[in-house]
Amino acid sequence: MSTLTQSNLVKNDNYWQGRWQSAAQRFAVTNPATGELLAEVADATPAQAQQAVSAAAEAFGSWSALPAAERSALLLRWQQLLLAHQDELALLLTLEQGKPLAEAKGEIAYGASYLQWFAEEAKRVYGDTIPAPAADKRILVIKQPVGVVTAITPWNFPNAMIARKAAAALAAGCTFVVKPAQQTPLSALALAELAAQAGIPAGVFNVLASTDAKGIGAVLTKDPLVAKCSFTGSTQVGKTLLAQCAEGVKRVSMELGGNAPFIVFEDADLDAAVQGLMASKFRNAGQTCVCTNRVYVQASVLPQFSQKLQQAVAALRIGNGTAPGIDLGPLIDEAACQKVHSLVQDAMTAGAELICGGQRQHSSGLFYLPTILTGVNAAMAVVQQEIFGPVVALQSFDSEAEVLAKANATEHGLAAYFYSRDIGRIFRVSEGLSYGMVGVNEGIISNAAAPFGGVKQSGYGREGSKYGLEDYLTIKYICLGGLA
Ligand SMILES: NC(=O)c1ccc[n+]([C@@H]2O[C@H](COP(=O)([O-])OP(=O)(O)OC[C@H]3O[C@@H](n4cnc5c(N)ncnc54)[C@H](O)[C@@H]3O)[C@@H](O)[C@H]2O)c1
């Protein structure tokens, strides 16, 4: 942190109405790799959340009336500032979240790509004219911003999950209030500083860091001034927030938990499959919603695949994300470590075989060794639950029909992956998988041009792509009469 203290991107007050706002209480933000104290951040209260929502409501009229080209230019300026400060932002992100610096830099570029994408989309909010059923009428359809948008975001991508929502909301003409995760507020506050530097007007982008998630969340989902709430996080919390939004019939976007299958057919390029699995499984130490969670390998190629995978996993370097050449950083907190280890122990008790890892790097600390379990089955918690850690749960299958049924046997439906070089199989399996996103011969599928989102209990709404803007717009039908 000492290398950042001179940076004006390290903020410890909250930000709304274009001003840095203190609070009566503060909470500690610590580095998961070392436990060191990074900052003591103002602990926003529900009353302050109401002030922030009011500020967003006050700013909505002028922001939504701004020509789209002007909103676009401001988003692009913000994007340029993120890239100009990519190294500082990445270091801040690694310090508070733990991911390796290279991944953090990638996340800053990824977040910035949504600002660029929606700066362009802002200028393409088109309406319709529709042939009227009567000669004296005309039908017009216009799209307008929904209004004040609130957002609640997770700790695993503390920059990109906010940028992905704010970019679309602001492009549409909405104003925005976000509560980041308590573990990672610094990246959110740095985004606010750069929004101010970009010239985004007061009240348009507002950040409330707090330990009172429930209290702040109640305001962000129930305040009458709020038109929509966009949530990224666990399915369990998503259901709570959905119920709260239902009271006021508010628009919602839900980007929730996952349980991604990764299927390797016997006709796959096994080296490519191993590479894709390593990327999908171990990114952010397995702490992403689209990480592979279950690995199914066709029986005839399981020994060969497993051997290649073990070699790749053995080469992973685990340590403090600020050090060069690190592949795996720490898990976010003690509870995460205990959850991952309990899933591994449960699987072994139930008969799974441990190939490597299966324990913390040291008795203390939040580093969990990259782990391969084989011989897992559907009855095990490691298959049923989202692992959110660096654990590969391997099992074999015989037929395409069998593995498709197993892959779909979950209440989640976010991302799925499979490797095959048979074009007929590629179409059958892509269409047969009950997921919002499918990676074919590819383990990393997220980008701003594509519609990111899930089905079933992984939520609904899409982020990124041309579809992502629709979530922040409402359709108005105008009937012009008396024209005969
Ligand atoms: N689908 C996606 O795009 C996506 C992306 C990232 C993470 N996730 C999911 O998020 C989970 C991990 O992230 P997490 O641990 O931060 O999730 P989480 O649901 O515990 O917390 C997410 C956010 O919700 C807040 N929150 C928690 N309880 C709340 C309440 N009662 N009222 C209001 N806000 C509340 C937290 O403070 C945090 O800001 C995983 O399940 C992962 O799959 C999904």
Ligand SMILES: O=C[C@H](O)CS(=O)(=O)O
């Ligand atoms: O964890 C969830 C994020 O959405 C992951 S990604 O970087 O968008 O794939």
